[in-house]
Each structure stands twice: as C-alpha cells, then as structure tokens.
Amino acid sequence: MLDMKAISKVYQTEMVQTHALRDFNLHVAEGEFVAVTGPSGSGKTTFLNIAGMLEPFSGGQYCLDGVDIGKLNDNARADLRNQKIGFIFQGFNLIPDLNLYENVEVPLRYxxxxxxxxxxxxxxxxxxxxxxxxxxHLPQQLSGGQQQRVAIARALAGRPRFLLADEPTGNLDSLMARQVMELLEQINREGATIVMVTHDPELARRAPRNIQIVDGRVTDFTLYQGRSAETPLAAGG
Amino acid sequence: MFELKPTINALMRSKLGAVLLILQLAITLAIVSNAVSIIQDRLTYLNKDTGYPEAEIFKFNALNFDKNLDLLQQVELDEQSLRDLNGVIDATAVSSVVLSGSGSSGGMQLKPEPQESKRVNMGYVTGDEHLLNTLGVKVSEGRDFTEADVVVIDESDARPSVIIVSRALSDELFGQGKGLGETLYWGADPLTIIGIVDTMANQWPKSSFGTKTAMIPMIRVGNFQKFLVRTEPQARAQVMRQIEELMLASHRERVISDVTGLDQKKARYDAKDVLMMRMLMTLIVVLVVVTALGVFGLSTFNISKRTKQIGTRRALGARKSAIVRYFVVENALICSVGLVLGGAAAVLLGQKLMNWYSVPALSYHFIATTAGLLLLMSLLSVLMPALRAANISPSIATRSV
Structure with missing residues (x-):
C-alpha cells in the first residue's frame, strides 16, 4: 500500500539546513494498522505530510498503491489524495461555516x-x-469527541483505502479518546489501512504494529496482538 | 462544480463582511452610474456644435465717455475700420454675444400680445446685415438680411419687420420643417421669418432653450457697445492685439475692454460644468478604488482567516483551481446581490436627481455597463488573493497553529 524508500526531507532557509527525514524506509501493507510514535521534532508530522502528499519530499522514492508519487504534478496529487486517502487531524479541521452534512460532503464534491x-x-x-x-448542526455546536467523529465520517466518505490520522485523540478526554480509537479499530477491521501518529504510548499499543521515529529515521518497531515479526517492515538505519 | 449551495450557506452563516461589501458595491453602483450619466450628458453638451467657428471669432466692448459723440456715426466708423483690417472677414456691433451666458431673451408667439397663443422662449441678438456673416453661419432656407431690413432704433417708432431664426425655434413654433415666410410676434410686433439657420446656439447654450435663437436686424446704439469680429482662421490673435490701438486711434475718449475669443467666452460659461465633471470623475475614481480595495481587503482577510480551512480543503483533494474558484464564486455571489441592490438604488437616485436638479433621466444602459465593469473590477480584485490562497500548502492542515 505505502512504500517509502530512502526518503529524505530537507527544510532549507538562508542560514540553516534542517534534515527532517533521512534515509527513511517504510513499507505498510494493505489492511495494516500502524501507530507511529516518537519525540517532538523527530519527524512524525513530516512523515505524515509526505505520506499524505501534503508536502513534497527532497529525495528517495515513494509509491502509494503502486503509483510513484514523485512523478505526479500538483493536480494529480490532489486527485490521488482525494481518491485514496482519508485524513483525520488532531484539531479536527472541520470547516466552521459548514454544517456537519456539508463538512462530510466536501471531499465528495471535489x-x-x-x-x-x-x-x-x-x-x-x-x-x-x-x-x-x-x-x-454546525461544528461549534458539538463536543470535541463528536467533532472528531465528524472528521472520521468525512475521512471515510470518500471510501479511501488508506487513512492517515494525526494525533486523532490528542484533543480529547480519555472517554472520547477510547470511543474514537474503537471507531478506528472497527474501520481497520473492515479493511482500511490506517497509519496513526500519536504521542500516547498506551494508544499506540492498541495498534497491531508500532514504529518509532527518532531524528528523522525509523528506529524501532514493535508488533502486538500476535502479529508476525515478518510483517513487512524496513527500518531505516 | 461551483459549490454554490455550501458557499451561499456559509455566507449566510457569516454575514457581516459580505453585508458591508454588498452595501459598498450598491452605493458605488448607484452613485457611479448616475455620475457617469451626468458626465455623459455634459460631454454631449460640450461637444455639441454651436453652429459658430468659435476659434475665428472674438468680441470686445467699447465704453464711451464723450457726451458729444455721434454714437451711430462712431459705430458705423468702427465697423468699417474693423472690416478694413487685414485678416478680418467681417465685423458688426451687436446687442449681446452668443455663448457668453449674458444677453437678451424673451418669448416669440404665434399671435400678438395680449392674445393667448403658443409662446416659445428664445435668446436673441440684434445687429446689422453683417451679423450672420460675422457669426460664420448661413441660412439653409430663405435669405440673409439686407441693408434695407436693418432698422436703427432711435426716437422714431421704426420697428424691424423681418427675422432670421434657428431651425429649433421655427420647428417648435410652426412644426417640423415649417416656418419660412411665417409671421411670429415679438410682443405685439409682427416679424416675418425670412431665413432659417440649421444650427445656431444662443447666449445660454446649456439652457432648455439653448438652441432656440433669433437674429433681429436692428441697431440700438449706446455708450456701452459690444462688437463681434470674425477673422481668417490663423489671424485672430494678431487682430485681437491690434483692436485697442485701432479703436482709440479713431476716438480716444473711450475704454476698450474684454477683447476675448468666442471659444474663451464659451469656456468661461462652461467652467462650472467642466469643474463638476472633474469632481464627478474624481468621485468615481475614489469610489471605484475604495470598492476595489474593499473587495481586495475582504478577500485577503477571509483568506488569512481561513488559512487552515484552505489547507484542509487542499488536503481533502481540492485542486488549486478549486480554491481559486471558491473565492471567485463567493465574490461573484456577493457582487451579484450588491449590484442588484445597487441597480435599484441607482434608478431611485436617478429619479430623485432628475426631480431635484433637472439632470437627464438615467438610462438603464449606464447601470448595466457600470454594473458589468464593477463586477469585472471585483473579480480582478479577488483574483490575486484567491491565487495566493491556492498556493497555501495543504500541509498547513497538520500544523497545530
């Protein structure tokens, strides 16, 4: 499903060059539920942005569902994002002027x-x-947990095969977080591939596969719930 | 494709900025379309043919202090010396100067006073048989004055019996194309129309009777005498410089004043209109610029307020063109409402201006054209912020601030 080989991402300013990802290798198979953890500034969000084609990478090769992302122009990336990927953001990112129906409808209109x-x-x-x-109802008339559920509905509306979740429970209390997590697990059981970035080790442990990013590299992976250690994974050095 | 329904719904939920812009557009359309209509009307008037070669004609005044002077003899002497001057085509003493905003007016009637009959207001100028030639106009029907037609008003009861009128005056009195040979009445005095001039403005060309003009073959001399002189096209300035010396050489006890070209006279008469036009043009420019800045400002504000939303839309699969389209459609919707309201306001304002200031009725094509240009300006104003919005990175969606 997701195949990153030697991906690098360099942020360049006049004075400083920052390597957000270096020699980043990762394979995620269809139907997996992967939790991505790591300290602040380790490159988790950069990885998520590149995986979701939200920003370009500096080097390496990234194939999503067999499509070489590096060869696509902006419009083709937008179309592929729309068709293959569902996003769940930490801040929900619902459009405040649209009601729930219209919010969920947005990716379908595109x-x-x-x-x-x-x-x-x-x-x-x-x-x-x-x-x-x-x-x-408008988003501001809902609780945080309800807003995140709307965001999940929006992510699912396009029937994506790949869900990217950025700290999906980061702004929720524990009860709401558990409900959202259960919903994600249900979606995964129904066949969607999920990559979830999280700070919360407890939440990460609920995912069958964990990877850790430190200094822009995959440094560790753990398999839970009896998954085989042979699950395809290439850890960067 | 245009996301009309959610865009309208979103606007309805967040009205303030849109309402302000709608008001601004409506006010701009109402004022600009009326201002353009007034400017167009004034331009039509300013470019209208008066009938005279204004750049070849000048006037001057002679104020006599010599109580023993034979005024009639002096006028005839002055006219002759003017006509003999090199570069002069013709000259005559006149009662008033056309296009100057000053002179004599009255009513011409179909029946003598005190009988009730149709009466038409007009401006008239008196002079001798050189009057039409000096003004550079020709009769299109009938004949010019002859020496025999000219009456000198002194202590006798002599009155002129013939008149030459403009086409507008004869048409108004007698109907389209009629009038030659007809008799009209100036008070109780009958005057036969011996000639009609197609185009001949009077002293007040922008008045409602500005084209209704009468030329009367009559000389009434006084201590204050006005003269008109027509010169060869290139000779006017040189002749004008010689006038004072020429007149004083003939008789010194007088003052020669206001040696002025007919075009300059008209420019002074029209000065208020030109000033008004400049002020209206300034008003239009200011309003249009302020409105353009309003659209630009609101769009820029909306974009900075919705940066995260735009990033989210891009993340959800919006192409850059979809983002541009969203802002353009949103702006077009606001504009449409503003322009519809502005169109109605323009009609109302036009009616009020017509009642209060006698400006011409506002033609709907001014509203339509102004609305079209405002819509275009508005779309151009939103385009730059919209293109900037389209370049917002979708990665902004994952940033926490």
Missing amino acids: RGIKSAERKRRVEECLELVGLAGRAK
Whole structure:
C-alpha cells in the first residue's frame, strides 16, 4: 500500500539546513494498522505530510498503491489524495461555516460525485459515527469527541483505502479518546489501512504494529496482538 | 462544480463582511452610474456644435465717455475700420454675444400680445446685415438680411419687420420643417421669418432653450457697445492685439475692454460644468478604488482567516483551481446581490436627481455597463488573493497553529 524508500526531507532557509527525514524506509501493507510514535521534532508530522502528499519530499522514492508519487504534478496529487486517502487531524479541521452534512460532503464534491450519491454516502458515514441526527448542526455546536467523529465520517466518505490520522485523540478526554480509537479499530477491521501518529504510548499499543521515529529515521518497531515479526517492515538505519 | 449551495450557506452563516461589501458595491453602483450619466450628458453638451467657428471669432466692448459723440456715426466708423483690417472677414456691433451666458431673451408667439397663443422662449441678438456673416453661419432656407431690413432704433417708432431664426425655434413654433415666410410676434410686433439657420446656439447654450435663437436686424446704439469680429482662421490673435490701438486711434475718449475669443467666452460659461465633471470623475475614481480595495481587503482577510480551512480543503483533494474558484464564486455571489441592490438604488437616485436638479433621466444602459465593469473590477480584485490562497500548502492542515 505505502512504500517509502530512502526518503529524505530537507527544510532549507538562508542560514540553516534542517534534515527532517533521512534515509527513511517504510513499507505498510494493505489492511495494516500502524501507530507511529516518537519525540517532538523527530519527524512524525513530516512523515505524515509526505505520506499524505501534503508536502513534497527532497529525495528517495515513494509509491502509494503502486503509483510513484514523485512523478505526479500538483493536480494529480490532489486527485490521488482525494481518491485514496482519508485524513483525520488532531484539531479536527472541520470547516466552521459548514454544517456537519456539508463538512462530510466536501471531499465528495471535489471528486465530482453526483448529488444523490453524495447524500447517500454522507448519511451513511454520519450514521456510522452516530451523528446522523445532527447533520444540520454546525461544528461549534458539538463536543470535541463528536467533532472528531465528524472528521472520521468525512475521512471515510470518500471510501479511501488508506487513512492517515494525526494525533486523532490528542484533543480529547480519555472517554472520547477510547470511543474514537474503537471507531478506528472497527474501520481497520473492515479493511482500511490506517497509519496513526500519536504521542500516547498506551494508544499506540492498541495498534497491531508500532514504529518509532527518532531524528528523522525509523528506529524501532514493535508488533502486538500476535502479529508476525515478518510483517513487512524496513527500518531505516 | 461551483459549490454554490455550501458557499451561499456559509455566507449566510457569516454575514457581516459580505453585508458591508454588498452595501459598498450598491452605493458605488448607484452613485457611479448616475455620475457617469451626468458626465455623459455634459460631454454631449460640450461637444455639441454651436453652429459658430468659435476659434475665428472674438468680441470686445467699447465704453464711451464723450457726451458729444455721434454714437451711430462712431459705430458705423468702427465697423468699417474693423472690416478694413487685414485678416478680418467681417465685423458688426451687436446687442449681446452668443455663448457668453449674458444677453437678451424673451418669448416669440404665434399671435400678438395680449392674445393667448403658443409662446416659445428664445435668446436673441440684434445687429446689422453683417451679423450672420460675422457669426460664420448661413441660412439653409430663405435669405440673409439686407441693408434695407436693418432698422436703427432711435426716437422714431421704426420697428424691424423681418427675422432670421434657428431651425429649433421655427420647428417648435410652426412644426417640423415649417416656418419660412411665417409671421411670429415679438410682443405685439409682427416679424416675418425670412431665413432659417440649421444650427445656431444662443447666449445660454446649456439652457432648455439653448438652441432656440433669433437674429433681429436692428441697431440700438449706446455708450456701452459690444462688437463681434470674425477673422481668417490663423489671424485672430494678431487682430485681437491690434483692436485697442485701432479703436482709440479713431476716438480716444473711450475704454476698450474684454477683447476675448468666442471659444474663451464659451469656456468661461462652461467652467462650472467642466469643474463638476472633474469632481464627478474624481468621485468615481475614489469610489471605484475604495470598492476595489474593499473587495481586495475582504478577500485577503477571509483568506488569512481561513488559512487552515484552505489547507484542509487542499488536503481533502481540492485542486488549486478549486480554491481559486471558491473565492471567485463567493465574490461573484456577493457582487451579484450588491449590484442588484445597487441597480435599484441607482434608478431611485436617478429619479430623485432628475426631480431635484433637472439632470437627464438615467438610462438603464449606464447601470448595466457600470454594473458589468464593477463586477469585472471585483473579480480582478479577488483574483490575486484567491491565487495566493491556492498556493497555501495543504500541509498547513497538520500544523497545530
């Protein structure tokens, strides 16, 4: 599903060159649930941004579902993001001027899906996250946990095969965090590949596979829940 | 494709900025379309043919102090010396000067006073048989004055019996294309129309009767006498410089003043209109610039307020073109509402201005054209901020601040 080989990312200013990722290698197979941990400034967000094609990488090769991302132009990357990837952000990133229905509908509009099909999918996804009755509400009328569930509905509406979650429970209390995590696990069981960046070791342990990033490299990986150590993984040196 | 419904819904939920811009656009359209209409009307007037070769004609005044002077003889002497001057085509003493905003006006009627009949306001100039030639106009129907037509007003009861009028005056009195040979009445005095001039403005060309002009073959001399002189096209300045010396050489006990070209006279008469036009143009420029800045400012503000939202949209699969389109559509929606309201306001303002200041009725094409240009300006103003928004990196979506 996700295949990164010798990826590097350098942020260049006039005075300083910062290596956010160096010789970064990772393979994530279809259907995996991977938690990515690491200290602040280790390169987790940079990895997430590159994995989600939100920013370009400086070197190496990145293939998503067999497509070489380095060869795509901006429009093609936007289309691929829209079709293959669902994003769940730490701050939920719901659009405050749109109601829940319209928020979930956003990625479907960019895909050019017809109105009736959009309606069906939005209602289905809001139903899945338990918020079908609040479709006309604005995000600010919901609790943090409910907003994150809307964000998950939005991520799922496009039926992506790959979900990228950036600290999805970071702004939630423990009860809400558990509910969101259970929802992600359910989605993973239904076949979606999930890569989740988190600070929380307890949350990370719930994922079948953990990797740790330190100084822009994959330094460690752990397998939980009886998964085989042969699960494809290439740890950078 | 245009995300119309969610864009409208979003605008309805966050109205303040949009409402202010709608008001600004509406006010701009109402004022600018009326101002453009007034400017257009004034420009039409300023470019309108008066009938005279203004750059070849000048006037001057002679104020006599000699109580023993035979005024009629002096006027005839002055006219002759003017006509003999090198470069002069013709000259005549006149009662007033056309295009100057000063002179004599009155009403011409179909029946003698005190009988009730149709009465048309007009401006008139009196002079001798050189009057039309000095003004550089020709009759298109009938004939010019002859020496025999000219009456000198003194102590006798002699009154002129013929008149030459402008086409506008004869049409108004007698109907389209009629009038030659007809009799009209100046008070109780009958005057037969012996000639019609197609275009001949009077002393007040921007008045409602500015084209209704009468030339009367009559000389009434006084201590204060006005003269008109027409010269060869290139000779006017040189002739004007010689006038004072020429007049004083003939008789010294008088003052020669206001030696002024007819075009300069008209420019002075039109000065308020030109000033008004400049002020209106300044107003238009200021309003349009302020509105453009308003659109630009609101778009820029919206974009900086929605940076994260734009990044999120990009992360969710929006192409750059979709971001540009979103802001352009949003702006077009705001503009449309503003321009519809502004169009209605423009019509109302036009009606009020027409009632209060007698400006011409506002034509709808001024509103449509101004609205179109404002829409274009507005779209151009939003384009730069929208392009900047499209360049916001989608990675902004994952940043916590």
